[in-house]
Structure formats: structure tokens, C-alpha cells
Amino acid sequence: MRIIIVGCGKVGSSIASELNLEGHEISVVDIDHGAVDKLANSLDVLGIEGNGATYDVLVEAGAEYADLLIAATARDEINLYSCLMAKAAGVTHTIARVRNPEYTNDLYRIKEHLGLSMAINPEQTAANEISRLLRFSGALEIDSFSKGVVELIKVTVPQNSSIVGTALSKVDNLRGKVRICTVERGDEMFIPNGDFVINGGDRISVVAKPEIAAKFFKRISIAIGRSKDVILLGGGKVSFYLAKTLIKSGANVKIIEKNPERCNFLSEAIPGAVIIQGDCMDQSLLLSEGVEHADGIAALMDYDEENIIITMYLKGITKAKLITKVNNASFDPLLHDQNFECIIHPKSLTGEYIARYIRAMQNTGDSNVESLYRLNDDKVEALEFKVNAESRVTNVPIMSLNLKANLQIICINRGGKIILPQGTDVIKPEDTVIVLTMQKGLSKLEDIVKR
Structure with a gap:
């Protein structure tokens, strides 16, 4: 697809990086020459210096031939106006970054006028991701497929677990309703077969319906x-x-915030929460507010360094699930070495969500990727394919398919019925199929078999 991205800040750069990996033809626009230059030099994209809310600049960026414009500047008003101008310049679809909840609530009134296909709020997206992690407090990661019907949940196996020392073929999988798909052991990654033996400390990813997984x-x-x-x-x-x-889910929530004006706003806007005015870096305050006894703690301050430091402190005094918000991805190697439990990158999440949406927009042909998740430090991909027609992989027992190495068909959704397939199961047209693989570059379902 030909895509124009207006805004070369952290969000725009994250989106450009994600979409560039998938081979789209990208132009980026920003009034900041340095930001445009930096992004154009680091990625294979066309850089345009100028105001992306103006007709002439959008035409220079190729709006007449573009399939999609993504407005990702820091200001909602500019993003919405850019979408409106893009439609006037001939762009069919637009996506806007919209952070103000008042605008978000009213977007349905003008969505068609703007040609707006999607509005995304990075902070709301991050909050949704954290909420899912707190729903399964022992989970390290949770990825949803088939509109949330199936989840891929990563957890650490404790030394006292009943599956330690057990081959996968002997693990009670609740009559085929659960499957262990990947195993991380140290720096090694496995897509295991039935003979694989689980060790304590392994990080396993399990696919199942949420209630079955529990x-x-x-x-x-x-x-x-x-x-x-x-x-x-x-x-x-x-x-x-x-x-x-x-x-809304029934949790007791306490927010600690330093700014008194913000505390007053939160007290009025969220009457169900306890609001504490104070410094989140004050260890005595944290202890007095019960961090030792909390089930979950999320470090969501403005500065990455503060979130990282306070998480390191909390690791030593509480058994709560700890979630750390980090915007700067360059901190990731440090956090990996320190065994941080859950890290949330709001800007990167935005890019991933938009990329998934664009894949769904491209749904033509025999089968196409509806969702793609890069897992385990990008060592593994989980892809969700929609089967639109007959092909050489349909109506053939899975055990007869000459599948590529390090690849598993982990789930089939057939009209809402979830199947964790065995060798005798077959893929049919209209199925949604989830594939887990260490192979890169799969774009259609037929790519899972050797040529």
C-alpha cells in the first residue's frame, strides 16, 4: 500500500518502522526538518518537510495516489484536519491519533466526512493492554486472536508445578482444549513437539479460551x-x-500523583478511585500506602527513568504484578538483564495496532494475514489467517501437509467453534487459522508448506 504518515515524533516513527517492515511504500511529513531527515535516513521512506495539514504538501507527498493517510502529530486538531484535507486531496482512507476523550466520544458524528477508517489513542491502547495483563496477574504477555475468543498467554513455570519434568504429550491438556505452543529456556526458543520436557523456570506460551486457560x-x-x-x-x-x-471490573484502585491540580481532576473524574497526593519516588509514602500488600502495581509516571528505578525498588519488597511504562526502546536491553516482568511501550503498541488494522484492510485473495504478533523478542511470529477460498492446504489432513520446520498450526476458528487441531483435522474455507512460526515472511496460508 502507498501510505502517508503525518508527524515524525515517537508515535509516527513507531508506525513508520512497523509498516516499513511489512513492505509498504511510505512517505513521512513533518515541519521539523531534523525529524524528517532522521526518519528518512533510518528507514526506506520518502521524507517531506512541511505542514501535513495543507493541500499542497499532501499532494507533494503523493496524496493523489495514496491508499491511506495516518495523522500522528501531537495535536488532535491537526490530526483531524489533516484527515479532512487528505480526503480533499484524494486519499480514500485515513487514520487519526486522537488523545482527547471529548473528541473521541464525538468522532462518530464526523467519521464519514473525514473518511476516517480508524481513530487510535496511544494512552487508551496502553491502558487496555495493562488491564488485560492485570486480569491474568501471573501472565507475562497476553495476545488475543479471533476478536478475543482465543488468547496466547505467556507464563513462567514454577519449580513446584506438576508439569515440571513431564513430556508435553503427558501433560493434561483438558481434553485437547489447551496447547503449549512455545517454550523459552534462557536465551533459547523452542516450538516443542510431544517429546519435549518442561523444566522449572521455563517461560511457556499457552493457547486456549481465557476461561479454559484459567x-x-x-x-x-x-x-x-x-x-x-x-x-x-x-x-x-x-x-x-x-x-x-x-x-468497572471490580478492582480497588489507588492513584498516587504529585501534582495537586491533577489530583483534584482525578478525584472528580474517577470517584471510585482513591487519589493520594504525593511523590511516587518517596519510599516511605509507598510503604504507608500498602505497596507490600497490593496485587498489581503499574509505574506510569512521565519519565522512563523514574518508572524503571521505582520498579527495581518494588521488586525487592512486594510480590505484586509489576508493570512498567517505558517509551524509549533503547532501555530494553537493560530491562531484559534486570528481569523486568512486564514492560509496556505505548508508542510501539500504537504502531502494532495500526499495522494489524491495515492487514485486515488488505483482505483479498485466497487467504490473508488478519493479525500478526511478534513474540519473544521477535524470534517467533503468531499469524492469524482468514481462509477465503479453496487452496492446496484446505481439506487435507494436517498430518499430510508438508509443513515447514519450526511451525505449528495452533488453532482453527470455525464459525466460533475453537479447534486445537490434531493430525487428522483439516482446514476449510471460511476458517480462521492461527499459525505459530520461527519462519519470517509468511504472507498467505499456503506459505506454511514446503514448496
Whole structure:
């Protein structure tokens, strides 16, 4: 697709990076010459210096031939106006970054006029991701497929688990309703077969319906219950959205925020939360507010360094699930070495969500990728294909397909019926198929077999 991205900040750069990996033809626009130059030099994209909300600049960026414009500047008004001008310049589809909840609530009134295909809020997206992690407090990562019907959940196997020392073929999978898809052991990654033996400390990814996964984890002694008492460090936008979601789910929420004006706003906007004015870096304050006894704590302050430091402190005093918001991806090697449990990158999440949406827009042909998740430090990809027609992989027993190495068909969704396939199962037209692979570059379902 030909795509124009207006805004070369952290969000725009993340989106450009994600879409560039998938081979789209990208132009980026920003009034900041340095930002345009930096992005154009680091990625294979065309850089245009100028105001992306003006007709002439959009035409220079190729709006007449573009399939999509993504407006990702720091200002909602500019993003919405850019979408309106893009439609006037001939762009069929537009996506806008919209952070103000007042605008978000009214977008349905003007969506058609703007040609707006999607509006995305990075802070809301991050809050949704954190909420899912707190729903399964023992989970390291959760990825959803088939519109949330199936989840891929990563957990650490404790030394006392009943599956330690057991081959996968001997693990009770609740009559085929659960499958262990990947195993991380140190720096090694495995897509295991039935003979693979689980060790304590392994990080396993399990595919199942959420309610089935909960039963399985309980049976194998993995504590994964919902976080009921949650403390949010920092009262910014992510905390605002997250607190509202958690309170609706029945959790007790406490927000610690330094700014008194922000505290007053939060007290009025979220009456169900306890708001504490104070410094989140004050260890005595944290202890007095019960961090030792909380089920979940999210470090959501404005500065990455503060979130990282306070998480390191909390690791030594609480058993709560710890979630750390980090915008700068260059910190990732440090966090990996320090065994941080859960890291959230709001800007990167935005790029990933938009990329998934664009894949769905491109759904033509026999089968296409509807969702793609890069897992385990990009060592593994989980792809969700929609089967639109007959092909050489349909109506053939899976055991008869000459599948590529390090690849598994882990799930088939057939009209809402979830199948964790065995060798005798077949793929049919209209199925949604989830494939887990260490092979890169799969673009259609037929790519899973050797040529």
C-alpha cells in the first residue's frame, strides 16, 4: 500500500518502522526538518518537510495516489484536519491519533466526512493492554486472536508445578482444549513437539479460551488470578483510562500523583478511585500506602527513568504484578538483564495496532494475514489467517501437509467453534487459522508448506 504518515515524533516513527517492515511504500511529513531527515535516513521512506495539514504538501507527498493517510502529530486538531484535507486531496482512507476523550466520544458524528477508517489513542491502547495483563496477574504477555475468543498467554513455570519434568504429550491438556505452543529456556526458543520436557523456570506460551486457560493454570500450580488491589504510580492519561477500566471490573484502585491540580481532576473524574497526593519516588509514602500488600502495581509516571528505578525498588519488597511504562526502546536491553516482568511501550503498541488494522484492510485473495504478533523478542511470529477460498492446504489432513520446520498450526476458528487441531483435522474455507512460526515472511496460508 502507498501510505502517508503525518508527524515524525515517537508515535509516527513507531508506525513508520512497523509498516516499513511489512513492505509498504511510505512517505513521512513533518515541519521539523531534523525529524524528517532522521526518519528518512533510518528507514526506506520518502521524507517531506512541511505542514501535513495543507493541500499542497499532501499532494507533494503523493496524496493523489495514496491508499491511506495516518495523522500522528501531537495535536488532535491537526490530526483531524489533516484527515479532512487528505480526503480533499484524494486519499480514500485515513487514520487519526486522537488523545482527547471529548473528541473521541464525538468522532462518530464526523467519521464519514473525514473518511476516517480508524481513530487510535496511544494512552487508551496502553491502558487496555495493562488491564488485560492485570486480569491474568501471573501472565507475562497476553495476545488475543479471533476478536478475543482465543488468547496466547505467556507464563513462567514454577519449580513446584506438576508439569515440571513431564513430556508435553503427558501433560493434561483438558481434553485437547489447551496447547503449549512455545517454550523459552534462557536465551533459547523452542516450538516443542510431544517429546519435549518442561523444566522449572521455563517461560511457556499457552493457547486456549481465557476461561479454559484459567482452569489449566490452576491445575498446574501457576498463580494467575485477577489483580483486585491495584496501585497506579502517576496520574497521567494512561492511569486515567486504566483506573476507569479496572474499577468497572471490580478492582480497588489507588492513584498516587504529585501534582495537586491533577489530583483534584482525578478525584472528580474517577470517584471510585482513591487519589493520594504525593511523590511516587518517596519510599516511605509507598510503604504507608500498602505497596507490600497490593496485587498489581503499574509505574506510569512521565519519565522512563523514574518508572524503571521505582520498579527495581518494588521488586525487592512486594510480590505484586509489576508493570512498567517505558517509551524509549533503547532501555530494553537493560530491562531484559534486570528481569523486568512486564514492560509496556505505548508508542510501539500504537504502531502494532495500526499495522494489524491495515492487514485486515488488505483482505483479498485466497487467504490473508488478519493479525500478526511478534513474540519473544521477535524470534517467533503468531499469524492469524482468514481462509477465503479453496487452496492446496484446505481439506487435507494436517498430518499430510508438508509443513515447514519450526511451525505449528495452533488453532482453527470455525464459525466460533475453537479447534486445537490434531493430525487428522483439516482446514476449510471460511476458517480462521492461527499459525505459530520461527519462519519470517509468511504472507498467505499456503506459505506454511514446503514448496
